[in-house]
Amino acid sequence: xxxxxxxxxxxxxxxxxxxxxxxxxxxxxxxxxxxxxxxxxxxxxxxxxxxxxxxxxxxxxxxxxxxxxxxxxxxxxxxxxxxxxxxxxxxxxxxxxxxxxxxxxxxxxxxxxxxxxxxxxxxxxxxxxxxxxxxxxxxxxxxxxxxxxxxxxxxxxxxxxxxxxxxxxxxx
Numbered sequence: 001x002x003x004x005x006x007x008x009x010x011x012x013x014x015x016x017x018x019x020x021x022x023x024x025x026x027x028x029x030x031x032x033x034x035x036x037x038x039x040x041x042x043x044x045x046x047x048x049x050x051x052x053x054x055x056x057x058x059x060x061x062x063x064x065x066x067x068x069x070x071x072x073x074x075x076x077x078x079x080x081x082x083x084x085x086x087x088x089x090x091x092x093x094x095x096x097x098x099x100x101x102x103x104x105x106x107x108x109x110x111x112x113x114x115x116x117x118x119x120x121x122x123x124x125x126x127x128x129x130x131x132x133x134x135x136x137x138x139x140x141x142x143x144x145x146x147x148x149x150x151x152x153x154x155x156x157x158x159x160x161x162x163x164x165x166x167x168x169x170x171x172x
Contacts, residue, residue, distance in 0.1 A: 003030065009070045010039075017060050018043050021053065024093060026083055030076075037076040039065075042083050046097060049082040089144035096120040102147040103127070107140055114147065 010028045018025040027042040041061055043049060049057075058080040065071055065078070089095050089103065099117045105127065106112045115127030115134060124137040 013064055013068055013070055017064050021057050039076050039078050041080045044083050054080055085146050095125045098146055102149055103144045104147055105144040106142040108142050
């Protein structure tokens with residue numbers, strides 16, 4: 001069986017398993033690893049994926065694989081995880097899950113812009129770019145990437161509250 005056909009069979013087998021746990025199957029890859037193969041299954045959900053959920057879904061995926069012949073008779077290693085921060089935003093659900101995050105959006109016209117995702121709807125996404133808001137239709141977007149922030153907007157609010165509390169203290 002070719003690798004594309006096997007991948008298609010794996011997706012067909014594992015999508016319902018992920019959906020049963022309220023998750024989306026984001027990707028399935030098989031790579032050679034010495035005498036074995038590495039089967040990497042990536043799942044995600046609107047509230048993210050906890051370690052407990054990864055453990056649960058890993059057992060369910062393993063059982064589904066054991067009950068089928070899709071991996072054949074040769075040994076493999078199963079790895080189940082959530083997507084990393086570097087995963088490209090290509091689907092509306094990816095953008096929805098990035099709400100509030102700073103992203104770099106690559107547009108189909110070759111340009112790009114950076115802004116914070118403030119709204120996601122049926123027709124597209126709205127980014128806050130500086131002082132302005134910029135709506136983008138889905139067919140305008142090629143992909144996006146979440147930008148790593150060491151100090152998020154929420155941190156500024158927390159710092160302001162902490163500073164106000166510190167000013168109220170007695171200096172004895």
